[in-house]
Amino acid sequence: xxxxxxxxxxxxxxxxxxxxxxxxxxxxxxxxxxxxxxxxxxxxxxxxxxxxxxxxxxxxxxxxxxxxxxxxxxxxxxxxxxxxxxxxxxxxxxxxxxxxxxxxxxxxxxxxxxxxxxxxxxxxxxxx
Numbered sequence: 431x432x433x434x435x436x437x438x439x440x441x442x443x444x445x446x447x448x449x450x451x452x453x454x455x456x457x458x459x460x461x462x463x464x465x466x467x468x469x470x471x472x473x474x475x476x477x478x479x480x481x482x483x484x485x486x487x488x489x490x491x492x493x494x495x496x497x498x499x500x501x502x503x504x505x506x507x508x509x510x511x512x513x514x515x516x517x518x519x520x521x522x523x524x525x526x527x528x529x530x531x532x533x534x535x536x537x538x539x540x541x542x543x544x545x546x547x548x549x550x551x552x553x554x555x556x557x558x
Contacts, residue, residue, distance in 0.1 A: 437491035448475055449526050451502055454509050454517035467505035471498050477534050 448471070454460060455468040475498050483490055506514060 434491075437495060440491075440495055447521075448472055448502075449521035450514070450518045451505065452517075452526060453520045454506075454513050457513045457517065459513050460509050464505040464508040467501050467508070471501040471505065473534070474498060474501075477538065 451468050452472060455465055455472075475494070
């Protein structure tokens with residue numbers, strides 16, 4: 431259970447750090463590629479639905495611990511250091527609270543439902 435708790439803590443910590451990256455995203459000195467990567471990471475982090483659902487032990491938090499940090503790490507490397515320092519300071523002074531995108535979540539649930547139906551039909555078809 432300690433592994434699962436550790437993964438939960440790390441995933442939540444990563445989501446808190448998104449404030450600084452969000453502020454860096456708004457800076458005009460940041461190019462289009464880091465902005466694209468930041469947008470993808472923030473959208474995925476704020477989505478109520480993950481590629482791997484969080485209720486699956488250990489695996490559920492791997493996407494939060496691998497995908498988001500990898501994309502953000504690449505974006506941060508592409509952001510000028512002075513911009514990132516200013517963004518971190520601003521995030522400490524003005525933490526942001528963003529709403530989760532439930533419309534995107536509903537679409538994602540529909541996609542998963544369709545995938546599950548296709549898998550179930552394939553399994554039933556194999557058994558015949």
